[in-house]
Every structure is written in C-alpha cells, then in structure tokens.
Amino acid sequence: MQLTEIIQKVKKLEIKTKRLVAGVFAGEYHSIFKGQGISFAEVRAYQIGDDIRSIDWRITAKMRAPYIKLFEEERELTIFLMIDISASGNFGSTVKTKRELAAEIASILGFAALKNNDRVGLILFSDKVEKYIPAKKGRNHLLAIIKEVFAFKAKNSRTSISAGLDYFLKIHKKRAVVFLISDFLDEKFEKKLSVVAHKHKIIPIMIRDPKEAVLPKAGLLSLTDPETGETLIINTHKKEIRDKFHNIKLSQILSKERMFKKLKLDLIQINDPETYFEPMQKYFRKKARQNR
Numbered sequence: 001m002q003l004t005e006i007i008q009k010v011k012k013l014e015i016k017t018k019r020l021v022a023g024v025f026a027g028e029y030h031s032i033f034k035g036q037g038i039s040f041a042e043v044r045a046y047q048i049g050d051d052i053r054s055i056d057w058r059i060t061a062k063m064r065a066p067y068i069k070l071f072e073e074e075r076e077l078t079i080f081l082m083i084d085i086s087a088s089g090n091f092g093s094t095v096k097t098k099r100e101l102a103a104e105i106a107s108i109l110g111f112a113a114l115k116n117n118d119r120v121g122l123i124l125f126s127d128k129v130e131k132y133i134p135a136k137k138g139r140n141h142l143l144a145i146i147k148e149v150f151a152f153k154a155k156n157s158r159t160s161i162s163a164g165l166d167y168f169l170k171i172h173k174k175r176a177v178v179f180l181i182s183d184f185l186d187e188k189f190e191k192k193l194s195v196v197a198h199k200h201k202i203i204p205i206m207i208r209d210p211k212e213a214v215l216p217k218a219g220l221l222s223l224t225d226p227e228t229g230e231t232l233i234i235n236t237h238k239k240e241i242r243d244k245f246h247n248i249k250l251s252q253i254l255s256k257e258r259m260f261k262k263l264k265l266d267l268i269q270i271n272d273p274e275t276y277f278e279p280m281q282k283y284f285r286k287k288a289r290q291n292r
Contacts, residue, residue, distance in 0.1 A: 161189040
C-alpha cells in the first residue's frame, strides 16, 4: 500500500469514525471509563451536613471559621490499543482484512478517547513487540497511531500475546485501559493476561473472518498456515472433513471464551467486517447501563 493511499484511507476513516463516535459512542465511553481517582479542587466554608472529616484544619485555624476541602474526579485516562499484527491478520474473505478491520476499530476507540480528552498509546506485536508509541493526547497524535496500524509491516509472522502483555507490564506502571485486539490464534497466555488484568482494565476484542471456520466443497485444497508456513492438503469433497475442520475452529473460539469468562473479562467478538460496529455498540451500551 502506497503512502498516498494510506493517508487517503486514514482521512476517510477519520470522517467515518468521528461520525459514529459523535452519534452514539462518546456518551457510553464516558460513563464506562471513570477517572483514575480524585484530586484536590478547592476549599469552601463549612456547611451543615458536610463531612467533618473533610475539614481543612490549617485553613480553619487561619480563617477562624471551619473550611472543608473539595475534591473532584480525575477524568483523564490512559488508553492503550494493543494490536496483533501477526500474519494471520492479513486474511480477509470480504472487502477488509482482519488487520484493516483492527485499524477501523482502533480508530473508533481512539476518537472516543480523544473526545474525552484521554491519552492514547499504541503497541503493535507479533511474537514480539514491533512498535510502541507512548500515550499522548491530540488529533495529530491519534492520526499518526492509525496510520501506523495500517502501514506498519511486521517483521515476524507468528503470534505471542504473552510477549505483548509482558512488554506492557514493564513500560506502563499506572493503571490504564487496554483494548487487546487480536484473532487470538495463540495459546498459553492466560497466566500473563491474568497478571495484567489484575493491574489494568483489559477489554479483549476478538476479530474473526466469517470464512475462517468454513471449508468450501472444492476437492483437494492446499492450506497454508500464514504464521508457520506449514502446508496441509485436505480433501474438501468429504463432508466429514469439512465438519471436522469447522468443529476444530469452533472449539478454539469456545476455549478462548471460557478463558475470558474465567478471568472475568468482557469479550467483544467481531465476526463480520460489515457489521463490526454493532457488537461494540452493544457492549458499550450494556456497560453504560450497569454503571447507572
């Protein structure tokens, strides 16, 4: 993809996602992601009914009348988009690859964060972290992030979610909201995910293509794993072979669903690139209702 084409895509995506965010997303986003704590705002004269534990004794002594400290919620958050850029993301049976879909999802989340004056950072990972952009504010910073998601060329093809999570633990100590965007075609990352989820708010977003779990009836097919390069010849003429393939893929998804449930993480599943906004909207509306 040429640079001019990438810039065009980013501009179109900005228009599209800003419209979506302005329409329904920003309110839910704001209500779900509370501030990280409280900070001192001001002092005022004591009023009947105020909590005496809030009295500022230093000011009270100086003014010779009771004054209390007022605090306000720290609204500003740090949002990290942690995106899987391994080779399996290059698959797409429709107009978008999983990688392009990840960029659109990242754009929506990024503009929701921007509207709420939150910082946004980026981690792109394969079987190692390949790109890290520290969290900052501002439209230009966000557009640079989206451009990287589209344009960055992964050096490695395999996936290690544990490597991405481990890197994040080392570079970011304060609590953050992490959107982990991947197809989750990986194993043995539950323990590391549990550690990160204990310190930060993790929201996994599973991107799948509708044709990934389906083999066409097309005789002998050569299937190549994009991450390992391994090739397998399958006779798709046999229904039992097609059914077995589908069941294996379904079992992988169910296994991940059970894991996220065990860790008490809310999974957002994107199974159709044409209607990807609906499950995201459904999740945010549900969480917003719970917070009322």
